Amino acid sequence: MTGRRLEGKVALITGATGGLGTATAELFAREGARLVLTDVAEGALRELADRIGARGADVVAARLDVSSAREWDDVIAVVRDRFGSLDVLVNLAGIVDWPGIEDTREHEWDRVIDVNQKGTWLGMRAAMPLLRASGEASVINTSSVLGLVGSGAAAAYQASKGAVRLLSKTAAVEYARQGVRVNSLHPGVIATPMIQDLLDEQGDQQPDIRRTPMRRAGRAEEIAPAILFLACGESSFITGAELVVDGGLTAH
Numbered sequence: 223m224t225g226r227r228l229e230g231k232v233a234l235i236t237g238a239t240g241g242l243g244t245a246t247a248e249l250f251a252r253e254g255a256r257l258v259l260t261d262v263a264e265g266a267l268r269e270l271a272d273r274i275g276a277r278g279a280d281v282v283a284a285r286l287d288v289s290s291a292r293e294w295d296d297v298i299a300v301v302r303d304r305f306g307s308l309d310v311l312v313n314l315a316g317i318v319d320w321p322g323i324e325d326t327r328e329h330e331w332d333r334v335i336d337v338n339q340k341g342t343w344l345g346m347r348a349a350m351p352l353l354r355a356s357g358e359a360s361v362i363n364t365s366s367v368l369g370l371v372g373s374g375a376a377a378a379y380q381a382s383k384g385a386v387r388l389l390s391k392t393a394a395v396e397y398a399r400q401g402v403r404v405n406s407l408h409p410g411v412i413a414t415p416m417i418q419d420l421l422d423e424q425g426d427q428q429p430d431i432r433r434t435p436m437r438r439a440g441r442a443e444e445i446a447p448a449i450l451f452l453a454c455g456e457s458s459f460i461t462g463a464e465l466v467v468d469g470g471l472t473a474h
Contacts, residue, residue, distance in 0.1 A: 227454040229254035232305045234297070236288050236345060237315030239266040241414030242364070245442035246312060246449050251279035253450060255310070258301050260286035288315045288341030294348035301352065308352035310453045311361045313342045313386075318417065323377045331378045338382035339389070346393055350402070357401040362452045363390045365406045367468045373430070387464060394462030403461035405452050410468025413439040435470035 233250050237243045238259035247259055251274045259274075261267045264285050271283035284300045287293050301308050316338045319330050342363050353359035368376060369383030390406040397404060411417070411430045431439055448467045451457050466472055 226254040227450065227456070228310070230256070231309040231453075232256045232258070232301065232307050233310035233312065233453065234258040234260065234301060234308060234349065235312045235314060236260050236286060236341070237313075238283075239263045239270055240314065241442040242409070242412065242445055242449075243314045244270060245446040246314065247274060247281075249446040249450055250310075250453070251277065251281065253454070255279075256305055257281040258297070258304070258308075259283050260288075260297055261315070262287050286315075288313075288345060289336035291344050291348070294344050298348045298352065301349075307356060308349055309356045309359050311345060311349045311353060311359075312449060312453070313345050313361070313363045315341055316364060316382075318376065318379050320376050320379075322375045326377050334378035335382050335385075338379070339385045342386050343389060346389075346404070350397070353402045354397070354400050358455070358458075359402045360453045360457070361390075361393065361402060361404040362449050363404065363406045365390070365408050365464070367408050367410045367466065367472050369406070370408055370464070370466070370472055391462045398461055403452075403457070405457075405460060405463045405465060407445070407449060407452070408464055408466040408468065408472075409440065409445050410434060410466075410471040411439045412442060412445060414442055430471060433471055434468065435473065438469065440467065440469055 233255045235247055238247050239261045259271050267283045271281050275281045282304050284297045286297050319334050363386050365386040366383040368380045369387045387406050390404050394404040448465055
């Protein structure tokens, strides 16, 4: 059952063709949102938009490399032209790189930071005029449990996700009296295409799954409702918070 909790709201989702992005887009559509779906994978993006649109949702697809300020400006122009407003920004686009401090190459570091950290900032910067005009807007920035605790690996990824956590907090303070809430989402091990090869190789012996009290990876469909909660009016007094959805991984 749905309560149409985003009825009439305009939501922009980055990284829409990823596991979390697709689950979130489909849930938002069922809840009545008008959607702007973005990704660099243009073919998959069109297929997703067509599938959701065929069910009656008002949806537009637009290519977006989140590390490009110019492409962000182009997407916001699409939002203005198509809908004239924006109420929800979900920064889901992200990439992962596993090496630690000494094994991370400089160009790899730069790419992860550009997408995960800089891309989140660029998105908020580009979208904020429309979000402020909404008066009841919500930004959900995707961090990770690895933005909260160390793992001894994935140096660039962890640095970027830790930065997203505090970037979200400072934005929350800056815009709290301007009608824009900003929160960070911290998923644990989630079975998405980004890490599926690793899960296929290591199975339930994957170290972070072994550290998770539930002893399994989460599903994208278990994360999307948390994003919906932060996007809708039910979380109207929540800003600058960290919503952790990790099967208990960070509980000990």
